[in-house]
Amino acid sequence: MGADQPPNEVFNIDPVAGKMYVTKPLDREMRSSYHLRAHAVDMNGNQVENPIDLYIYVIDMNDNRPEFRNQVYNGSVDEGSKPGPQEFQI
Template identity: 70%
Template sequence: DWAAVIPPINLPENSRGPFPQELVRIRSDRDKNLSLRYSVTGPGADQPPTGIFIINPISGQLSVTKPLDRELIARFHLRAHAVDINGNQVENPIDIVINVIDMNDNRPEFLHQVWNGSVPEGSKPGTYVMTVTAIDADDPNALNGMLRYRILSQAPSTPSPNMFTINNETGDIITVAAGLDREKVQQYTLIIQATDMEGNPTYGLSNTATAVITVTD
């Protein structure tokens, strides 16, 4: 039998190597008395994208040959085979799963650079105005892909510099102060920032967009 079941291998994307980078050694217990040859099959080995994973046919050492990209392929499912010197299968194929672990290598991208919305003058605080949306190619279930929104600036800053607030998770922009008066200010321009890592200012990656809010009669 195979010397061990191979637990899933977790491999961070964008590894710097050096390559080939050794992952695990696959052995059959029958190797003691037979000269076995090992091979791996599946997408990433002998099927496209070929040659990412290679195995030493004699030692059974499985290696990865280059950096991986989770945004292209998040998981590989390979099968390892053992044959004797005559090519006869001596073991049932064993499954090898390689999970590509997400790194924060994508910054948020707003779906539009400029967002246009409107709000009636005299609207009460808490009135919904519009929603801005950004997306991130990193894993949405990991901090790398969890976005938070905030308003960086409002122009003009009258009658108050904080006429609006943004729901930091949904991107909904809402009025927060009274005093929207079309005769005084017809349009507000907000700079909105989206930051991943749940908005962490130190580690998160950010991008900005503009929200133009017209005050209607």
């Protein structure tokens, strides 16, 4: 999947250098991983290496904007509070 099976053409390999490229943005919400099987061939198409499995894991990115009900929120933290998460009411 991602090369010669749907979704097609997500990955492309330079036939001379052997470098693999991503051709379009990956979205973890759509697909979290890809499993590709690759092998090296010579100029005549003869296999010269055993196939290898390539596992690609898509890291999640916060690509959704936060939504707030109010324009302004007021809160406070006591002076001298320890660093780290604080609990307070809004």
